[in-house]
Amino acid sequence: MTTAVRFTGVSRHFGSVRAVDGVDIEIAEGEFFAMLGPSGSGKTTCLRLIAGFEQPTAGEIAIFGEPAQGVPPYKRHVNTVFQDYALFPHLSVIDNVAYGLMIAGQPKAQRRRAAEEALEMVALPGYGTRKPSELSGGQRQRVALARALVNRPKVLLLDEPLGALDLKLREQMQEELKALQRKLGITFVFVTHDQGEALSMADRVAVFNEGRIVQVGQPQDIYYRPEVPFVADFVGSSNVFPPDLTERLTGKRAHAALRPEAVRLGAEGHGATVRGSSFIGTATKVALDMDGIPMIALLPKGAPVPEAGAQVRVSWADEDLHVMDPNA
Amino acid sequence: MSDAAIETPRRAGWLTSVSDSLWRNPRLLIFLLLTPPALWLGIIYLGSLFALLAQSFFSIDEFSGVIVYEFTLKTYRELFTPANFDIIIRTVVMAAAVTLAAVIVSFPIAYYAARYARGKWKAVFYLGVMLPLWSSYLVKVYSWKLILAKEGILNWLFEALHLTWLLNAYLSIPVIGGNSLSVSWTGTFLVFLYVWLPFMVLPIQASLERIPASMLEASGDLGATPAQSFRHVLLPLSLPGVIAGSIFTFSLTLGDYIIPQIVGSSRRFIGQAVYAYQGTAGNIPLAAAFAVVPIVIMGVYLWIAKRNGAFDAL
CATH class of the missing domain: 2.40.50.140 (Nucleic acid-binding proteins)
Structure with missing residues (x-):
């Protein structure tokens, strides 16, 4: 099986703060991989390192075997669903979704069709003409997902995408995300501080604490066989x-x-x-x-x-x- | 439970009962807060504006120099005589050039302040931008006259760098050149740009501050190069700030009569024309008509900006 993302001894320090400290990860292609940890544990920084928003202080990152050193975000075949969704307020929903395709130079009719299909995939058909400000939180979340997926990324990064939704919507989106991932076969890297979310959705979970990974494994292993007290305490x-x-x-x-x-x-x-x-x-x-x-x-x-x-x-x-x- | 238990016991002074009744009648509070400024704006500002507008529809008797209080469009026709129309075109071109240059100069400063400056450097930024506003406008303009004069610092600098030929070559260009920078339109332009710059930097900075960093990251994440992100995300989202700043620089340049008088050629701008006509010439109607021009230009400008969606991101 191909390795989608590989971290070898990756560190990211901000001054004296070791946000990420010597992390090794191997994420397989097509895997639903969760990074779980309390806030400030380094999981989001790891995600930003994959996206290219941050550069590692030490260590190496490879995406599908290619070293990511010095590759800017716009040259990586990786897309992100942001925690605050980061939808462009001046563009309509359809233009938001088609943004990546417009940048890639696709003709207008073609990218509109692709965006419309992506909106259908996230159960928002016909919402194209609205502005993001006219949507509910859950709908914005879906638009952000469609905007990322329409580019057919090799890896989809999700930064606490369900954090702002209420419990019922969150549970529904968890199932939909999982189903979507199975259908598309795209590698998902999912950052969350909610252990229930990580355990129910992911194929494998990496538990972060203080910039390090303290345990990686399948949800059952993490839950029933914690290797360190932190995991036992934090996960459930x-x-x-x-x-x-x-x-x-x-x-x-x-x-x-x-x-x-x-x-x-x-x-x-x-x-x-x-x-x-x-x-x-x-x-x-x-x-x-x-x-x-x-x-x-x-x-x-x-x-x-x-x-x-x-x-x-x-x-x-x-x-x-x-x-x-x-x-x- | 009795009502007495609900209310916290407190001294029943008249101030307390006033604030209680205001709390119960929020409309009354808003009315009281808005009436004084509304009266100020309505009577002093709008009133004088209408008086001005009315004046512009009168005319002056060419022989006696007495104002004829009869409705006529004669004064407005006078605006379109070649000499007067030149003044209008000259002023509008200058205002547009100053505004455009101010946007270009301000954007990087404002971007740095909004994105990167933190703590102490933010204070340095505000101080640097606002400090020129603390000193008198006249002092600044006269300092610029000294900088730009033939015996001034700038000439000296060009001389020290053995680049006097370059300055002379520039000054020999018709229209924008002249005997020295201080009597050329380039000089006028530079002083306008300097004096109005804070009014452009601050609104742009405020609008950039409102754009979350994730917005630019999202654009890059979706494949946009920094130049594309600027064109498709940063510029449209900061446009309200750019427009707000340009309203300041554009209208301030349109109406100013001191800078072109101190630094620049002898050919007049709208402000100077208004000053001259209402003063020694005693031609109040023509002065009023000239004063209406910037108002009309600003109205058209805002209307075009709104039609092009400049305020959609507000």
Whole structure:
């Protein structure tokens, strides 16, 4: 399989800030690749390095085998969907979508047809004559997508494209994006801080923290087998046990992760104090204190919810406790 | 719950009750805020404008020099006599040249200030652009006369660089040349450009500031070279600022009567004509008709700009 994007020891420093610090990535052609991390973790800078808006301080970037060193954005076969969509306010929707084709010198009739088709693909047929200011946030997002895809890029970069949409629209767009990616077979590189979004859409996820990639893998691996405490905590807020406790429980000295939904409250197990609880719709989240270690348990609907201050016993199945590699 | 519990207890002074009633009647507040400036604009500004307009439809009796208060288009016909029409053309060409040059000079400065200058450098930019406005207009114009004069700094500089022949060759060009820069239209042009430049830089800078950086990145991302991005994105989006600036430079040049009098040839501009006709000549109607010309030109200019979508990005 061809490598679409390859980072070899890439760093991008802004003064003394190491926004990206020695990152190695290999993104395969046709892959849906998510870069996940908190804000300031370097994921957006990595995306901008692929687009060409930033130049690496050190390391090498190759796009389809060709070194990207010194290649300006307008010479890269890569298109971006911007976080703020960056639609041109003075152009109509159709002219926005056809912008890349106009720059490429396509005749007017031809590029209008292509733009109209792209608008159909994102379910906005007939919206061509409107101005971006007359569209809703979700519609603008679709126009931005059509404007990028109409150029048939080799790699599509998406910078938190769903961040500004409300929950329902976001979920709908997640499915549509995924379906679109499968249909077109274009490599998608998707930046997000929403772990649910990354896990549900991507073929592979790279988790960023402080300018470095802390784990790359398939969503299931990231979710069930975190390699470092940060991933366990950030991706779905697992309970992280310190090495001492893990040693007492399993004999191995390393951090361990336990998913909140795997925690059971019952008659036996370790003693813990209930600190409080909150109803989150599908379940009830219970905050516990187990010998000074804070824990979260998710109780399914209908389960009795203990009151704050109550003494309870917590247990879990042995296979649910994921012991991390002590050297990671 | 009783009403008393809803209201926070406070001293019931008359100021409080005034602000309470204004809060309840936002229309009254807007009315009170807008009336004084509306009266000012309506009576002082529009009133004198109409008085001016009315004057231009009167005429002067050629023998007695007395104003005839009867409606006539005779004064306007007078504008189109070759001598007067020359003044109008000369002024409009000068205003257009100054405006065009101001856009070309201002854009890079404004672009730098809007895109790259941060913190201290932004302050330096504002200071640099505004500082000339702090000193008297006359002082600036006379300093330019010294710079451009035959014994001035510029001549000295050309001499020091052994380029006097170049300056002389330039000055020998008809129309824009002259005995020295300070008595040529080139000199007038340079002083106009300098004096009005802040009025062009600031609106362009403000309009560029409103364009998000991602807009230019998106253009480049879609394959546009920097030149194409300028043509298709940056220029159209900054056009409202360019138009606003050009309204300033264009109308200020159209109406000015001091700069061409101090720096330039003896041939007159509209402002000087107005000054002369309303003063010693006592021909108020012709002065008024001349004063109407810039208003008409600006109206036509704005109408063309609007038709071409210059304000669509507003």
